Amino acid sequence: MIAWPEHEMERALDFLIERRMNDLDIRGAAVAVVVDGKLVFERGYGVGDIGGEVPVTEHTLFEAASLGKPIVAFGALLLARERKLALDAPVTESFDSPWLKDAHDRATVTPRHLLTHRSGLSNNLRFGSRSTGFEPGSQFSYSGVGYMYLAEVMAGIEETGFDRLMRERVFAPLGMHSSGYTVPEALVDRVARPHVPLWMPIVALVGPALCFLAILGFLTLLIVRFGFERLRVRPVELLPAVVLSPLLAGCLVFLGFGFWVLIFSLGYLLVWLVALSAVAFSLQYLRVVLDQGRSDRVISRGRMRRHGLDPAMLGIAFVASLLFMFWQVPGPMRNGDDLNPASSLRSSAHDLGLFMAGFINGAVIGPEWRARMVSERVEIGTRGRSRVGWGLGFGTRETATSFTAWQWGSNVGSKSLMVIDPSRRAGVVVLTNAESGDRLVQEVAGHVLGIDGSWRLP
Numbered sequence: 001m002i003a004w005p006e007h008e009m010e011r012a013l014d015f016l017i018e019r020r021m022n023d024l025d026i027r028g029a030a031v032a033v034v035v036d037g038k039l040v041f042e043r044g045y046g047v048g049d050i051g052g053e054v055p056v057t058e059h060t061l062f063e064a065a066s067l068g069k070p071i072v073a074f075g076a077l078l079l080a081r082e083r084k085l086a087l088d089a090p091v092t093e094s095f096d097s098p099w100l101k102d103a104h105d106r107a108t109v110t111p112r113h114l115l116t117h118r119s120g121l122s123n124n125l126r127f128g129s130r131s132t133g134f135e136p137g138s139q140f141s142y143s144g145v146g147y148m149y150l151a152e153v154m155a156g157i158e159e160t161g162f163d164r165l166m167r168e169r170v171f172a173p174l175g176m177h178s179s180g181y182t183v184p185e186a187l188v189d190r191v192a193r194p195h196v197p198l199w200m201p202i203v204a205l206v207g208p209a210l211c212f213l214a215i216l217g218f219l220t221l222l223i224v225r226f227g228f229e230r231l232r233v234r235p236v237e238l239l240p241a242v243v244l245s246p247l248l249a250g251c252l253v254f255l256g257f258g259f260w261v262l263i264f265s266l267g268y269l270l271v272w273l274v275a276l277s278a279v280a281f282s283l284q285y286l287r288v289v290l291d292q293g294r295s296d297r298v299i300s301r302g303r304m305r306r307h308g309l310d311p312a313m314l315g316i317a318f319v320a321s322l323l324f325m326f327w328q329v330p331g332p333m334r335n336g337d338d339l340n341p342a343s344s345l346r347s348s349a350h351d352l353g354l355f356m357a358g359f360i361n362g363a364v365i366g367p368e369w370r371a372r373m374v375s376e377r378v379e380i381g382t383r384g385r386s387r388v389g390w391g392l393g394f395g396t397r398e399t400a401t402s403f404t405a406w407q408w409g410s411n412v413g414s415k416s417l418m419v420i421d422p423s424r425r426a427g428v429v430v431l432t433n434a435e436s437g438d439r440l441v442q443e444v445a446g447h448v449l450g451i452d453g454s455w456r457l458p
Contacts, residue, residue, distance in 0.1 A: 001448045002035050002426045009033070009448075010041060016447060017045050017440070025328050026434040028056040028192050032353030033448055034420075034427040037360045039353040048192040048433065050330055058350040061178060061191040062431040063334060065409035067418050068181060068345030069147050070373075071355060073115050073393020075170045076154055077369045080111070084157050087112045087392075091149070095156040099149055101130045109136045111153070114146040115392040116378050121145040125342055126256065140380050140390060142457065144342030151341035163339055174358040176351035181344050185336040191346055192433035194331040194413025198324060200435065201265035201331075202272055204257075208249035216241035257412070260332035268329060272321065279317035284310055328434060331413040343411060349431055356420055356427035374405045374422060381458035388458050394420070397455055406455040410438070417441035421449055 001009045013031060021029055028046040032039060044056035079085040085094045091114070092106050100106045105120075113119040113136045120132030121143045128145035155162040158169075163181045171179050183191065220241055224233050254262045287310070338344055357363075362370040377391035389396040394405035403423060409416035415437035420427035428448040430441040442454045 001450065002033070002421075002424065003450075006040055010043075013041070013043070013444070013448070017444060020440050020443060021046055024434070024436040024440055025326070026432050026437050026440060027195050027328060028060070028062075028434075029430065029432045029437065029440065030056055030058055030060055030062065030349035031431075031444060032058065032349040032356070032429050034353055034356045034360060035425075037357055037425045039350075039357050042350050042353055044349065048190075050193075050195060050328060052193075056192060058353075059178060059348050061183070061187070061346045061348055062416065062433060063191065063194060063409075063411045063414040064345040064347045064352065064416055064431060065343050065411040065414060066144070067347065067352065067407055067409040067416055067429070069144075069342060070393040070405075070407050070418070071166070071170060071345065072147050072151055072154075072341050073373065074355075074359070074365060075166055076111060076115065076150055077373065077392060078169060078365050079154060079157060081365055081369050085111055085153070087115075091153055095153045097152060097156055099130060099152050102132070105132050105136065109149075111150065112376075112392070113137050114143075114150040116390050117141060117143050117146060118378065119143055119146040119149075121149065125340055126258070140378060144340075147342040148340065162341060170364065171351075173364050175354045176347070179345065179347040179351045181341060181346075182339045183336045183346050188333055188336045191333060192414075192431075193333060194411065194433055194435075195328040196331050196413045196435045197326045198268065198272070198329050199326065200412075201261075201268040201329070202325075204253055204261075204265045205246070205249050205269050208252050209245045212248045213241055213245040216244060261412070264332045276314065276317045276321060279320065280314040283313040283316060287313070328436075334411075345409075347431075349429060352418060352429040352431075353427075356418065356429060359420060360422065360425050360427065371422075374403075383456060383458045384453050386453055395455070395457070397453075399451070399453070402449075402451050404449070404451065404455070408438075408441075408455065415441055417445055417455060419445045419449060419455055 001012060017029060017031065027050055028048050030044040033041040042058035044058050044060055046056050048054055048056055048060055076085060080087050088110055090107055091109055091111055100109065109119050117140055118137050120134045120136050122128040122133060123142050123144045125144045151162045155165055158165050167180060217238060220237055221233055224230050224237060250262060253265055334344065359370055373393050374391040374396055377389040377396050380388045380390060382388065385399055387398045395407060397404050397406060404419050404421050406419045413435050414433055416431045418429040426449065428445050430444045432440055445455065446452060
């Protein structure tokens with residue numbers, strides 16, 4: 001599409017995006033396209049919240065998640081150009097920090113290792129270890145924790161907060177005035193709310209609870225069999241397993257995703273259970289009424305009370321509920337002051353379009369350092385007919401006819417993708433506020449750039 005007249009590209013994108021949003025049940029999306037180093041198309045579609053009426057525009061903030069990583073790298077190379085950060089020397093030579101626990105790691109890990117995801121640090125952003133899992137530089141392993149460390153070093157070098165550093169050195173010069181790794185609390189409600197299928201928050205609690213129940217039930221069986229030398233387990237002896245299982249599942253969700261995800265998951269689970277019970281009891285009531293009517297055409301209140309809940313009614317209600325499990329429901333919003341350089345970027349299609357244009361034109365860091373972001377790369381492997389690598393901040397994908405730099409964004413309920421074609425001086429960014437948005441962002445990028453396949457790791 002980048003070779004088409006602009007009005008034709010606009011009509012085609014409007015048709016494609018609106019149709020696929022309807023097919024995939026996506027509430028909101030925003031797109032920006034850069035051609036010849038200029039932002040030529042930017043538009044929003046749908047709404048930011050399932051219950052809201054505020055339309056998405058090109059200025060609507062989305063959870064851009066990992067799209068913030070190449071921008072972190074952009075800032076890091078700016079410091080490298082100014083000789084404040086040495087790419088191939090241990091990080092501690094640029095800024096000595098006790099962030100890494102192991103002395104060998106502190107003497108080995110370099111900024112290049114962090115930028116190319118070869119540091120050995122993990123991708124567990126909440127509880128990732130600050131120790132490496134393999135010898136730095138020996139292999140590729142996608143690491144958000146590595147970018148957290150890099151941001152800590154950048155802030156230390158400049159002696160300021162990381163978000164302020166990025167606003168002053170990167171966002172402001174590029175005109176990205178709405179973007180930030182933190183946002184004022186007053187603006188949180190203006191961020192497009194993430195949406196997930198109903199089954200996700202339910203399974204998040206029910207799945208671990210069933211696993212814990214199976215484990216604790218089996219341990220109870222072993223205790224009764226070998227401790228008390230009985231073959232049969234009394235129902236009361238399973239009570240601790242039944243009580244502990246949901247509590248442990250809740251703790252697991254809290255540790256993995258945080259308090260608000262736990263509250264939302266618990267809320268949707270309770271609503272689902274109440275709805276199941278209501279439907280089951282309604283079916284039971286209708287069954288009793290019909291049975292009474294067929295027998296003597298008189299409904300007896302006393303006889304109604306003697307009818308217990310038929311498990312079959314609960315089963316029917318459960319099967320019926322499966323029809324609604326893919327309904328999109330709102331997810332929790334990230335706190336405005338929740339800063340994580342690897343995942344907390346809030347930005348708009350307009351701002352990210354400006355970043356792509358600035359990158360293509362070599363703004364701020366200059367053409368030489370911009371080129372190094374994709375030319376100094378490590379090979380990862382192949383995906384289909386594509387060779388996939390990782391440069392100094394961007395993933396790279398090379399086919400027989402194309403070379404692109406890319407980064408995906410994937411927080412729960414928000415999916416995005418940025419793809420840049422340096423040789424054609426073009427790029428596209430797609431933001432969505434739906435878990436199903438992953439398919440849309442890949443399709444739009446492929447159509448805009450005229451490249452088959454997808455931008456994913458092998």
